[in-house]
Amino acid sequence: MAIKVLAFAGSPRRHGNSETLLDWVLDAMEKEPDVTLEKVVIVDADVNPCRGCNACEKLNMCIQRDGMDILHDKIIDADVIVLSSPIYCMGICSQVKALIDRFQVFRSRKYVLKLPVVPPERRGKRFGIFLSTAGQNWDHVFDAAVPSVKCFFHVIDVKDRDIRYLMVNGVDEKGAIQNHPTARTDAERLAREVITDIRARLAA
Amino acid sequence: MTIRVLGISGSPHRHGNTETLLDAFLDGAERAGGSVEKVILKDLDYLPCRGCNACHKDGQCILKDDAPPLFDQVLAVNCLAVSSPIYSMGITAELKGLIDRAQYLWARKFILKNLYFTDEHIKQHKGIFISTAGLSWDNVFDAAFPAITAFFNTMGFEYYDNIIANDMDRYQGIRGHPTALADAQAKGQEVIRVVEDLTVKAAQK
Numbered sequence: 476m477a478i479k480v481l482a483f484a485g486s487p488r489r490h491g492n493s494e495t496l497l498d499w500v501l502d503a504m505e506k507e508p509d510v511t512l513e514k515v516v517i518v519d520a521d522v523n524p525c526r527g528c529n530a531c532e533k534l535n536m537c538i539q540r541d542g543m544d545i546l547h548d549k550i551i552d553a554d555v556i557v558l559s560s561p562i563y564c565m566g567i568c569s570q571v572k573a574l575i576d577r578f579q580v581f582r583s584r585k586y587v588l589k590l591p592v593v594p595p596e597r598r599g600k601r602f603g604i605f606l607s608t609a610g611q612n613w614d615h616v617f618d619a620a621v622p623s624v625k626c627f628f629h630v631i632d633v634k635d636r637d638i639r640y641l642m643v644n645g646v647d648e649k650g651a652i653q654n655h656p657t658a659r660t661d662a663e664r665l666a667r668e669v670i671t672d673i674r675a676r677l678a679a
Numbered sequence: 680m681t682i683r684v685l686g687i688s689g690s691p692h693r694h695g696n697t698e699t700l701l702d703a704f705l706d707g708a709e710r711a712g713g714s715v716e717k718v719i720l721k722d723l724d725y726l727p728c729r730g731c732n733a734c735h736k737d738g739q740c741i742l743k744d745d746a747p748p749l750f751d752q753v754l755a756v757n758c759l760a761v762s763s764p765i766y767s768m769g770i771t772a773e774l775k776g777l778i779d780r781a782q783y784l785w786a787r788k789f790i791l792k793n794l795y796f797t798d799e800h801i802k803q804h805k806g807i808f809i810s811t812a813g814l815s816w817d818n819v820f821d822a823a824f825p826a827i828t829a830f831f832n833t834m835g836f837e838y839y840d841n842i843i844a845n846d847m848d849r850y851q852g853i854r855g856h857p858t859a860l861a862d863a864q865a866k867g868q869e870v871i872r873v874v875e876d877l878t879v880k881a882a883q884k
Contacts, residue, residue, distance in 0.1 A: 488730035524772035527692035527764065561730065564833075565825035566769060569727040569776035576766045622768035622822040648732075 478673055480504055481553035482514045485560035485571035489516070492608040492652040496643060497559040499659050500606065503666035504555075510670060513549065517570045520546065525576035531583040535590065543577050550581075550631055551593055554673050555602045558627060560620065562609035567620045575623050581630040592632045600676045602669050603633040605640050606662075610647030617642040637672075641665050682874050683756040684708045684867075686717040686809075687749075689763035689774030693719070696811040696844075696853040701762040703860040704809060704842055707867025708758065712875075716756075718749060720773045725749075727776035734783035738791045746780040750834070757874050758805045759836050761827060765812035765845075770823045778830045785833045796835035803877045805870050806836035808843070809863070811853060815846040839873075842866055 482501055484494045497514070504510050521542035530538045537543060550556065560571040567575075584590045593601065605624045609616040621640070628638050641661055646652045652659075686705045690697045701717070709715045725746040733741045740747055753759055763770040770778075787794035796804075808827045812819040820843050831838045844850075844859040853859055 486730060487727065491730065524691060524776075525766060527690060527695065527766070527771075563728060563730070563779045563782070564775075564829040566775060566822070568730070569772045569779055572767075572769060572775045573772035575769075576772055578767070619769070619822040619825040622818075626767035 476677060477509045477511050478555065478670060478677070479553045480510060480512045480555040480557065481549050482512065482557040483559065483571075483574065484514060484516045485558060485568060485574070487518050487568065487570055488561070488649065491561065491649050492643070492646045493559045493561045493606060495652050496606045496608060496641065496658060496662055497557060499662035500557060500604065500666045503663040504670055507667065507670045515546065517574055522546070522574050522577060524573040525579050531580040532587045535580075535584055535588055537577065537580045547580075554600065554677065555604065555669060556628070556631065556633065557604040557606065558624065559606040562607060562611070562616055562620060565616065565619050567607075567623060572623065575627045578627055578630050585630055585632070592630070598632055599634060600673070601631070601633045601637065602673050603628040603638040604665065604669060605638065605642070607642040608646050608652060609642070609644045612645035614644070616644050639665055639669055680878060682713045682758060682871050682878070684713045684715045684758040684760065684871070685753060685756040686715070686760040687762065687774075687777075688717065688719050689761065689771050689777070691721045691771060691773060692764070695764065696847050697762050697764040697809065699853045700811060700842060700844065700859060700863050701760060701809050703863035704760055704807065704867040707864035708871050709867075711868040711871035713758070713867075713871045716752070718752070720777060723749065725777065725780065728779035728782055734786045735790050738783055738787040738793060740780065740783040742780070746777060749777070750781060750784060753834050757803065757878075758807070758870055759831070759834065760807045760809055761830065762809035763823065765810055765814075765819055765823060768819065768822050770826060775826060778826055781830060781833050788833065799881060801835055801837050803874060803881065804836045805839035805874055806831035806834070807839050807866070807870065808841045810841070810843045811847050812845040813848040815849060817845075819845050839870060840866065
């Protein structure tokens with residue numbers, strides 16, 4: 476059975492450090508058997524910010540018609556969802572925040588309407604990966620990103636224990652990650668581990 | 680001298696809990712003699728930062744829209760109140776989009792070194808973060824603070840205080856909260872007095 480991976484490249488800067496980290500993960504996943512990949516570049520995906528209207532709490536859908544109409548089913552269908560974002564001003568970039576906030580429709584479905592987000596037989600069989608890069612080399616530079624990322628995954632039924640993180644600090648200029656001593660091997664190892672884990676989970 | 684106060688509303692939702700709390704703060708500031716302005720981000724036309732780093736070379740943003748004039752307005756006031764509801768444990772994309780656009784001022788401070796705020800300037804300029812959250816969790820605002828801290832630092836404001844109220848779902852909105860609106864109004868009056876004292880002292884030196 477094919478493993479479906481849906482990846483979001485969140486940076487407005489194409490082919491920069493966080494997208495390179497994502498590409499390393501995806502290239503390693505592609506080498507594994509029976510993996511289908513789709514990469515979505517958020518800045519090209521026409522995702523508007525959430526309007527905070529709360530209509531989804533009643534309608535079970537968003538009132539906005541944009542790129543989320545296409546992404547909605549892909550998000551539900553994927554076995555592994557990968558999100559990448561650079562750190563801007565101590566947080567995820569606003570383009571990624573807009574996508575996360577649009578997951579409000581899943582939150583309403585899950586917690587307000589108490590409807591399933593994925594079919595019951597697929598619950599507990601989804602993995603999430605958060606990839607991030609930051610120019611600053613402070614240890615705490617990713618701290619404010621993680622709570623929003625957890626929201627992103629929790630509302631689409633990726634359990635907390637099934638979220639993996641690879642966050643690389645101290646890479647600022649475009650291409651800086653190429654010179655990082657471990658980022659590439661860490662990304663490739665993470666990719667293989669997650670594919671192994673999801674394969675076992677789906678077979679169970 | 681009149682103390683100038685700018686309130687920035689980062690909510691996409693007009694006259695909701697966060698904007699109402701901001702209004703209470705601005706009302707207090709106005710009653711204390713401040714000159715008050717309010718900007719609604721959702722009505723402005725600005726793009727998020729593209730991360731192109733062009734500003735690292737010349738200190739200018741290549742995007743010509745409503746964001747740079749708003750930053751000019753911020754730099755001209757004594758007190759800045761930045762407000763956002765908490766969505767998914769963070770500030771809204773609208774406010775984060777604005778904050779990220781201040782990168783050209785960050786570049787002027789730290790790369791080009793042609794923008795500098797004295798300690799006295801920073802002390803006299805007060806930044807206040809105003810927020811509400813539906814959830815009751817004590818930590819619901821924690822992930823919002825670092826970006827706000829970065830913004831106040833970049834703009835030359837001392838992070839004076841937070842006016843935050845969680846558990847909005849239980850109170851059924853800010854008007855159901857026992858103390859938040861009165862506290863916000865009192866804080867608006869307080870900050871005008873504090874800035875006035877500092878400004879007068881500085882003038883007497």
